[in-house]
Amino acid sequence: MRSSELAALAGVTVRALRHYHQVGVLDEPPRSANGYRRYDVHHLIRLLRIKRLTALGFPLAALPDLLDQPDAEAVELLDQLDDELAAQIQRLEARRAVVAELRRDRGAxxxxxxxxxxxxxxxxxxxxxxxxxxxxxxxxxxxxxxxxxxxxxxxxxxxxxxxxxxxxxxxxxxxxxxxxxxxxxxxxxxxxxxxxxxxxxxxxxxxxxxxxxxxxxxxxxxxxxxxxxxxxxxxxxxxxxxxxxxxxxxx
Structure with missing residues (x-):
């Protein structure tokens, strides 16, 4: 399948697909005689895993190890992710408290x-x-x-x-x-x-x-x-x- 077909099946953009190639989390397939990249179902599976992991909040830099050795890396990375999400929640709660104060006081x-x-x-x-x-x-x-x-x-x-x-x-x-x-x-x-x-x-x-x-x-x-x-x-x-x-x- 072509890049546009793969992107449509996975629910991502072609631009995201190219970015995954650039950062090294998704290998580029060889081009066919007509110059188009030809993807297969294995690329689709890896792309779906990438999509799932990034949706959870994993940074792209952590994906190669997690994709290639999921069981060995998952526990530690999940702990790190949970800490980061907790910190993000605290920052958002603090920001929301400021917004509430501005709304209450009609502040600029x-x-x-x-x-x-x-x-x-x-x-x-x-x-x-x-x-x-x-x-x-x-x-x-x-x-x-x-x-x-x-x-x-x-x-x-x-x-x-x-x-x-x-x-x-x-x-x-x-x-x-x-x-x-x-x-x-x-x-x-x-x-x-x-x-x-x-x-x-x-x-x-x-x-x-x-x-x-x-x-x-x-x-x-x-x-x-x-x-x-x-x-x-x-x-x-x-x-x-x-x-x-x-x-x-x-x-």
């Missing part, structure tokens, strides 16, 4: 689930769309750079920022920030910087006092500056620079 799936609730709250608070996007993209960057081990610590800060009182104040400040543009004068920029710093400073101090170690964001600062330099206008960047200066000044 492109954000770390530890922080996604913050942005769901911001969506409910009707934050200005442009600044909400900036906040979201900055958070993606910060979360990646601080690493998974520090995410629970970072989540504490975001949890504090979603306090109803803080949210109400933030919404007003964000609206003022969103209105800044070329016509904004120095006095307006200074007032907004003062108000932002006054809101953020106690939260940062409380956050730092609550932890045994500080969350070091020094490595993040240059990339955040590069990002805000691209997405914020000059007046907005000046406000952020003044807020940073006020927060870093000695008490």
């Amino acid at each position: 799936p492109d954000l770390p689930h530890e922080l996604a609730r913050h942005f769901a709250a911001w969506a409910d608070a009707d934050a200005p769309a442009t600044l909400a996007r900036v906040d979201r993209e900055q958070t993606i960057l910060v979360a990646h750079l601080v690493g998974e081990e520090r995410l629970p610590r970072l989540a504490q800060l975001y949890e504090r920022m979603t306090d109803p009182g803080v949210m109400a104040a933030s919404r007003k400040l964000y609206a003022r920030m969103d209105e800044l543009g070329p016509g904004s004068d120095d006095a307006e920029i200074e007032r907004l910087a003062d108000d932002l710093a006054a809101m953020v400073a106690p939260i940062v101090a409380e956050f730092q006092a609550a932890g045994d170690d500080d969350l070091d964001l020094d490595a993040v600062a240059p990339l955040l500056s590069a990002y805000t330099g691209d997405v914020l206008n000059e007046a907005q960047r000046r406000v952020l620079a003044r807020v940073e200066s006020r927060l870093s000044a000695p008490a």
Whole structure:
């Protein structure tokens, strides 16, 4: 029979058949005078065994020994396969738990689930769309750079920022920030910087006092500056620079 006939009988694709030849689990038969490979029933039986073993989860690399010495190899390989399947189940259960948490909190799936609730709250608070996007993209960057081990610590800060009182104040400040543009004068920029710093400073101090170690964001600062330099206008960047200066000044 030809390759297409063999593949149809076994319920695989011709491409899979060629792949089995390439990795060495199925021998290639000689070609007939017309150039076609001619398979027989022995090839079909081996192909059915390959299909069964791969369906169970055995990797192709393990098949040659298992196909040629099934009784000698089966017990050890089944033990290994069971361990791997158990590990896969654990990973899937953990992933499903994250999906359930995101669904419950209406969190965005492109954000770390530890922080996604913050942005769901911001969506409910009707934050200005442009600044909400900036906040979201900055958070993606910060979360990646601080690493998974520090995410629970970072989540504490975001949890504090979603306090109803803080949210109400933030919404007003964000609206003022969103209105800044070329016509904004120095006095307006200074007032907004003062108000932002006054809101953020106690939260940062409380956050730092609550932890045994500080969350070091020094490595993040240059990339955040590069990002805000691209997405914020000059007046907005000046406000952020003044807020940073006020927060870093000695008490």
